[in-house]
Amino acid sequence: MENACTNLNQVARAVRLLKIDGFSLTAGMGGDYCLKSIWTVDGYELEVLIYPGTTWVALKLVFLSEARTQWGVRASMACQLVDLSRELEPYHEYGVSETFYHPQDFGALVFMDRNKIPSGYIKDDMLTLRCAITVLKELPAPTIPAEEVITQPSTNLHQHLGELLQSEMGADVTFLVSYESFAAHKYILAARSPVFKAQFFGDMKEKCSARVEIKDMEVAAFRAMLHFIYTDTVPELDRPLEEVTTLAQHLLVAADMYGLERLKLICEIKLCDGxxxxxxxxxxxxxxxxxxxxxxxxxxxxxxxxxxxxxxxxxxxxxxxxxxxxxxxxxxxxxxxxxxxxxxxxxxxxxxxxxxxxxxxxx
Incomplete structure (x- = not known):
């Protein structure tokens, strides 16, 4: 007789080391003083709050999302002291579990008396906690297998529009940027940019013009902006930031100039990271x-x-x-x-x- 094992449920788990530097300075900070750490587990956003200032070191697990089912989300948090030098074994695990439904639902955990924390776990005035958050995943609804499953193909619109830009087929406007020319299509530009829409189909002088000169813009920035308008992508920014900082700065200016809010946000995020x-x-x-x-x-x-x-x-x-x-x-x-x-x-x-x-x- 063959033994079979069936997994009846699944969980998602995340583990982090949370370090409280200057632990002695947090003494007496009061019950409202807390340290925060944002987590994402199984698509849910949670926040761990650590209250080190009172007699007892306490933790709170706060749910920041909305449950995807009417039965809520079952989640747990386990916490223990650890010694980063590994001279001491992890010290006693404490835990709490709750069912969450709406944002700001929480589960509280009283960790331990701060005066009874073994001194060996406080190195250079730093206390380190290892926290693990486990979320019980929703099982998919049972489905009847079909003989043939037809999957929806991914979109290739951006690819076709990128090829149209490259081929210049049907282009009805040419931009001159620092003596380099770029052919494009007024209707596509107008659909993507409110500035181009007003420029070509409003009362501005370029309405009937087939040639437009762009001043005060780098060629590389205009080329990247034009590629984004057609494909919604900026492959030039995929390189390390130190190689593309100047381009990201110029491209942000161009995006703001032509009302391309998504491109502006992409450049802003890229610059924030470096x-x-x-x-x-x-x-x-x-x-x-x-x-x-x-x-x-x-x-x-x-x-x-x-x-x-x-x-x-x-x-x-x-x-x-x-x-x-x-x-x-x-x-x-x-x-x-x-x-x-x-x-x-x-x-x-x-x-x-x-x-x-x-x-x-x-x-």
Whole structure:
């Protein structure tokens, strides 16, 4: 008789090491102070909140999504202390499990008395927790197998339009960019860009023109923008960021100029991933001028991250450009710098600060 094994359910699991640096400084921070970590498991977004400031180190697992079924989502979180040097074995596992239905549903876990945490697990004032989140996956509904399954083919519209651009067949407008010409189709351009729509089918002078000169734009940026209009892709940005930073900056300007919001967001995301000392100020000026709030916030966060980084950025030519082109953003940068330095001073001196409430005369 042959033995058979059937898997009746499936789970998705994610494991992370969560490090609390400066653990001693979190003592007495109060019950509202918490550290946050966002997770994605089986397509669901969850958040782990760690409350280290009270007598007990506590954790909370918060559900940030909407359950895909009426029965909710069964999820659990397990947590234990670990020693990164591996001199000590992981210390006692604590866990909590809940069924989640809607955003902000949560399960709470009281981890342990912070005063009873073995000192061996605190290295260089850093406490490390290994957390695992497990989600019970929904089983697919049973289906009756068919003799032949016909799958829907993937779209190839972008490929055909890209070939049309390359072949120049039926092109009715030519762009001249720095003495290089590009043939295109007015109807496709108008369908993708509100600026081109107004330019060719509104009251602008290029309405009947078959030749348009583009000024103040790099050839590489215009070529990439034109390819995106036809194919909705930007293969030029698939290379490492250090090779395409300048192109991404120019392409963001072009996208903003022609109302291509998706291309603008693609460039913004690409630039957010690789901000350096050499590019931070230039990119910040770009973000300010073209209303890229996420990119602006990332640049400011990087510049004020440490005094050394701030000093290095201030010495770049990009900062001189920022100072000349966007003087108003310097006020915000100065405020963030002062606030960041103030926080560092407060945390360093926290152990020595004593607050005394003096009685007011006459009371």
């Amino acid at each position: 901000i350096t000392v050499d590019t931070a100020a230039t990119t910040l000026a770009l973000a300010e001028q073209h209303n890229c709030s996420k990119l602006k916030a990332k640049c400011v966060e990087f510049i004020v991250s440490t005094p050394a980084v701030l000093e290095a950025v201030l010495a770049t030519d990009g900062y001189k450009h920022l100072e000349a082109s966007c003087p108003l953003v310097l006020t915000e940068l100065l405020a963030r710098t002062f606030f960041s330095l103030l926080l560092r001073v407060l945390f360093r001196q926290r152990a020595n600060l004593v607050f005394v409430l003096m009685p007011y005369p006459g009371i």
